Amino acid sequence: MKKKKIILTGGGTAGHVTPNLALIPKLKDLGYEVEYIGTKEGIEKNLVLGENIRYHEISSGKLRRYFDIKNFTDPIKVIKGIWQAKNIIKKIKPNVVFSKGGFVAVPVVIGAYLNKIPVIAHESDITPGLANKLSMPYCSKICVTFPESLKNLKGDKGVLTGTPIREELFKGKKSEAIKICEFKEDKPILLIIGGSLGSKVINDSIREILDELLLRYNIIHICGKGNLEKALVRKEGYKQFEYVKEELAHFMQGADLVISRAGANVIFELLALKKPNILIPLSKKSSRGDQILNAASFKKSGYSVVIEEEKLTGEKLKNEINLLYENKEKYTLNMNKSPIKNGVDNIINLIENISI
The missing domain is CATH 3.40.50.2000 (Glycogen Phosphorylase B;)
Structure with missing residues (x-):
């Protein structure tokens, strides 16, 4: 044959x-x-x-x-x-x-x-x-x-x-994420994904409130090539990466909350893994507006919290992270009901x- x-x-x-x-x-x-x-x-x-x-x-x-x-x-x-x-x-x-x-x-x-x-x-x-x-x-x-x-x-x-979801994402282990990141305290894990090229506005907002967030969360920050902050390399409970490949499955499975851009691939991965999330779509100033539409659809379905890039501040982001964590079961339930x-x-x- x-x-x-x-x-x-x-x-x-x-x-x-x-x-x-x-x-x-x-x-x-x-x-x-x-x-x-x-x-x-x-x-x-x-x-x-x-x-x-x-x-x-x-x-x-x-x-x-x-x-x-x-x-x-x-x-x-x-x-x-x-x-x-x-x-x-x-x-x-x-x-x-x-x-x-x-x-x-x-x-x-x-x-x-x-x-x-x-x-x-x-x-x-x-x-x-x-x-x-x-x-x-x-x-x-x-x-x-x-x-x-x-x-x-x-x-x-x-x-x-x-959308096709990589099978390896379902095989990640939280214990491996903790080991890779050398987290010492048992706190909820917050994962930040800025897209394959990274996001300066998200990186800056996270780092602005980093000390406050670390009181409550361990943080994995995928910040994009050239966006590592040298002064934070040894920060306890905070691990930053330019880009990850094999580690991503462990990080996605290990995360309790995720902050992400709103590209369709990543948001459907979050849906498949049932991860409560905050989406910060690219603005129309730097895109054709597709991420805004994607995020709006997920917000309407009750899968995501959405913050417009133009309205993003460290303080707003901190408040939305804490609110999402307190209501995470509601979002997980909605994602479990998804027919997608x-x-x-x-x-x-x-x-x-x-x-x-």
Whole structure:
């Protein structure tokens, strides 16, 4: 029997890669030969190579909604990437291509279309990002995470699948988190996740009230590359990291409360793990507003407390943390009632049904 092949793509941020990684174990179990197309410098390269997946590099320019001088040169990179992807896909002859979005995905999706290979894309947020908007005409199916997203899709392309959650997140241990962080006192653990690039506004707000918080909580702070505060390295009960990988499962399982941005991947991980949380979505000044919509949906469902970035202060954050801890059972109960499940099986079934 001929072995099935699949090409995964997506990159630019960890959020465009980790859902792909969640699919890999199940795809391998089903006998798929899995390969990946990404960029030379993107975050996706190191993440994928760590999974022992064959990785192919292509050229790709960043897609922007705003004016930038690179808008005149990046389209040339995209066109070059399309032909590179087309040739790679022609050589591999995959049964299907799965795209998680990000600027690298556009050339790959078009390259697959030119080879008459079916493409399934996944959109995590309520409204599609620019890369997925450009890719949609070339896709056979588009998986979405929020029911609200279906109204943004024409015809019968949209499929409500949920988002893929990495299986290893369910295998973390609180005891390991305590050991890694060398916490000596038995206090509730507060985990802060600022996104793969970190968040200065969240980092500053936490550090402003750090001493007060440490009276009640042990704190794990994932603050982003270059954002470690040297003066706090040996602070008792406070452990900071630029980025974590293997440790994340232990930190997520060990956390009693989580403060996070509102990217769709992380908030659905929090929902799957039933972690009471405070979401601080990126403002419209620095994003297209997708995190604001994500956070609003979770607040409406009773899964999250939401603080607008413009209204964030240390004092407000401290009060909301304490209030959330006092009412954490209410949020956990709401999350336990959620009909939204891990999207891995739904997406795998779609891949199986559409493979040629």
